[in-house]
Amino acid sequence: MSLHGTNDEERTDLNKEESRYVRARSRRLLGSLLLPLRARILWAVALVVVSTALRVSGPALIAFGIDSALPKALVGDYSTLGLTVFVYLSAAILTALLTYYFLMVTARVSQAMLFDLRNRMFVHTQKLSVEFHERYTAGRVIARQTSDLESIGELLSGGLSELVVGGMFMLFTAGALLLIDPQSFLILLIALIPLGILTRWFQVKTNRGYRAQRVASSRLIQFFVESMTGIRAVKAFRKEKPNEQHFGGLVEDYRGYNAKLIQLFGIYDPGLIFIGNVTVAAVLLFGGFRVLEGSLGIGVLTAAILYARRFFDPMEEIAIFYNSYQSAASALEKISGVLEEEPSVPDTRNPVTLKSAEGRVSFEGVEFKYSTGGTVLQKFDLEIPAGQTIALVGTTGAGKSTLAKLISRFYDPTEGVVRLDGHDLQEISNHDLRREVVMVTQEAYLFSGSVAENIQLGKPDATETEVIAAAKAVGAHEFIMRLPDGYQTDVNKRGGRVSAGQRQLISFARAFLANPAVLILDEATSSLDIPSERLVQQGLKTLLKGRTAVIIAHRLSTVSIASRVLVMEHGKVIEDGTPDQLSKSGGKFAALYKAWRDSLV
Structure with missing residues (x-):
């Protein structure tokens, strides 16, 4: 009883102290x-x-x-x-x-x-x-x-x-x-x-x-x-x-x-x-x-x-x-x-100059855990050469999206270092990093305004010719031209006038226009139907050419355009190789590949 009473008193003192702090903060x-x-x-x-x-x-x-x-x-x-x-x-x-x-x-x-x-x-x-x-x-x-x-x-x-x-x-x-x-x-x-x-x-x-x-x-x-x-x-x-x-x-x-x-x-x-x-x-x-x-x-x-x-x-x-x-x-x-509240990922005070990145990404002894959960990545080491397209495959919770968020520096690692062209991401200004690393997520958010304005988010000073070229590159031009006002069609909040797949195509055009050194696609093709996906895959070859790309996808048809596949499980890479190598290895990816082939039949 005495211990319980002491805890109640300590809790009351803590609440009083917290209340005083909150009032002082308001003042x-x-x-x-x-x-x-x-x-x-x-x-x-x-x-x-x-x-x-x-x-x-x-x-x-x-x-x-x-x-x-x-x-x-x-x-x-x-x-x-x-x-x-x-x-x-x-x-x-x-x-x-x-x-x-x-x-x-x-x-x-x-x-x-x-x-x-x-x-x-x-x-x-x-x-x-x-x-x-x-x-x-x-x-x-x-x-x-x-x-x-x-x-x-x-x-x-x-x-x-x-x-x-x-x-x-x-x-x-x-x-x-x-x-x-x-x-x-x-x-x-x-x-x-x-x-x-x-x-x-x-x-x-x-x-x-x-x-x-x-x-x-x-x-x-x-x-x-x-x-x-x-x-x-x-x-x-x-x-x-x-x-x-x-x-x-x-x-x-x-x-x-x-x-x-x-x-x-x-x-x-x-x-x-x-x-x-x-x-x-x-x-x-x-x-x-x-x-x-x-x-x-x-x-x-x-x-x-x-x-x-x-x-x-x-x-x-x-x-x-x-x-x-x-x-x-x-x-x-x-x-x-x-x-x-302070940003958990603060901008550095003395950033290094990064005028034009090559796109080389490396993880050195990276560990990461969310404040509300356990460890997601465990002593993770990875080297992604500039210009390489890798696909991340694995079950839900394996750490794929976390890895992408670390490359984009939406989070900082709990331990270790993530580098771009040899520079610690924490040494690069957010302005330069956002220019060189772009993520396209599953939810392609469109802001109120025209289709052209949404594409121009990738490059605010882009000309009409550049916007149209970007849309053509990812296969979005034809459906945009069928809209009531073409590129000037108001998409409304969350793209009310376009389908989920069309929103994703617009987001691809936006990323193409941004021309980043590193492009991350986090389940970015999951909302596309089969014809649209085939069209986008053709555009993705143009989009990914000459830049480092990290593709997170459950659809193995999307994985096929990657030159390297990483299979993740419990925050670790358990398989690493080309799609052809891993599909014949008899491992985790081979089983996923066989299941996908059977589903097509």
């Missing part, structure tokens, strides 16, 4: 957003101080008018009363003008901060390594960029200015009450005790509630995005009903957290009103006795009542602000977590 992010805008912020502070002081002066002017100006007016001297009314109206007009300028300045500050934060998120998530995007799902990234940023935007657009104005107003109101009637200020001071207890209770409860609500919201968005992204699989496997039930449960969880938060506001708001009314009643009662005694003027009592009543007015606005604040604070914590 650093907020500070970095505010620092460039400090001049505007100081100007906004000056505006709100002056406008609040003028606004708070109203009850004091009323007190002066009742206790001093009215008695003089009764004897025929209207000048003091007229001057008091003029000053009161002037203060009101000036307050309105200054408040307008304050809101304009704070709006510009808020939008500048939001613009900066949104850009940082987009730029930073693009810089992060593939490892992050495989670990941190697309739904969660989208939630950070949409709902979380919207929560912060709501806070900055209105809630923050309301907090500043409200807090300043309460401070100045209390100060004014202290100056005109210290005894009424003492009553207000006593009222702050139950107000502080109620507000602290509200803060703790809503803090927990909004954290839970943000988690529920993130799960909701994540599941929605994943369901819509995989809608074809959902329909193919009739998952509509289970998805509906699961999504309904997520919605119910979200609704439940919102209901609890509404209940908290239902207690807090009436509590504020009650404390405010009791305070006003106490000021009226004790002030009334002093008026009867003649120790307090009616004007001062009126002003004291107004100040006591107005003191609590911003509390309701601050409570509404706290709604936005808790949501935004939780969102800022999540965003700061993403922005703190």
Whole structure:
């Protein structure tokens, strides 16, 4: 029991330490957003101080008018009363003008901060390594960029200015009450005790509630995005009903957290009103006795009542602000977590110059394991001469795709070195490496835009003639010309106007145009039908000519164009030779080759 108790205490301490760290991280992010805008912020502070002081002066002017100006007016001297009314109206007009300028300045500050934060998120998530995007799902990234940023935007657009104005107003109101009637200020001071207890209770409860609500919201968005992204699989496997039930449960969880938060506001708001009314009643009662005694003027009592009543007015606005604040604070914590992520494959600070690579690839004592699993490659040594086409064959999980990701430097090896033309990949800049090493994956992603624009990703400054030549080289030209607008056809997101095989052909044309020294095809022909595959294989001979190529494929028809085959098993090469040699050797590849030949029959 004692050991268990100790573990719980250690876990609690760890959670507290982690919470402090997360809050400090959020404060650093907020500070970095505010620092460039400090001049505007100081100007906004000056505006709100002056406008609040003028606004708070109203009850004091009323007190002066009742206790001093009215008695003089009764004897025929209207000048003091007229001057008091003029000053009161002037203060009101000036307050309105200054408040307008304050809101304009704070709006510009808020939008500048939001613009900066949104850009940082987009730029930073693009810089992060593939490892992050495989670990941190697309739904969660989208939630950070949409709902979380919207929560912060709501806070900055209105809630923050309301907090500043409200807090300043309460401070100045209390100060004014202290100056005109210290005894009424003492009553207000006593009222702050139950107000502080109620507000602290509200803060703790809503803090927990909004954290839970943000988690529920993130799960909701994540599941929605994943369901819509995989809608074809959902329909193919009739998952509509289970998805509906699961999504309904997520919605119910979200609704439940919102209901609890509404209940908290239902207690807090009436509590504020009650404390405010009791305070006003106490000021009226004790002030009334002093008026009867003649120790307090009616004007001062009126002003004291107004100040006591107005003191609590911003509390309701601050409570509404706290709604936005808790949501935004939780969102800022999540965003700061993403922005703190460092690329697991960082760009080198002093890269070697690689103007034109030959394409020689070597693995020296390479070991690799993912952070979430066991070792994938074990003391792996491999030499791929420049210009050689090799095929990687093996069962799922043998390490083929991992090897390709290491050549592309989507990951760095846990141990050992991967080299290109004798240079450690970690010494080559990402810019040069991406130019010289191109991977075509099974999922040929097409961006919104025309077919020509998607091909030009391989070479942004390519001419129309070069684009067409690249498409012809891989056998894509004919089907592109049959599209409604030829090369100017908008493929829509994920290539909505073209088939999976056609998308793959466009990705081959893109790779051909890029003209890399090393080309990696990771199951890149798996989505092609037999006629398309034959057409592409003809184009691949052109595509692979004069460059190093690594082909990962289960279709042995694709393997046949390779000059060398590596059979992998459990992170090791168990067979190495030409396709003809291995097909006659009686080993693993021979068995795969025989099974493939039998399937054709």
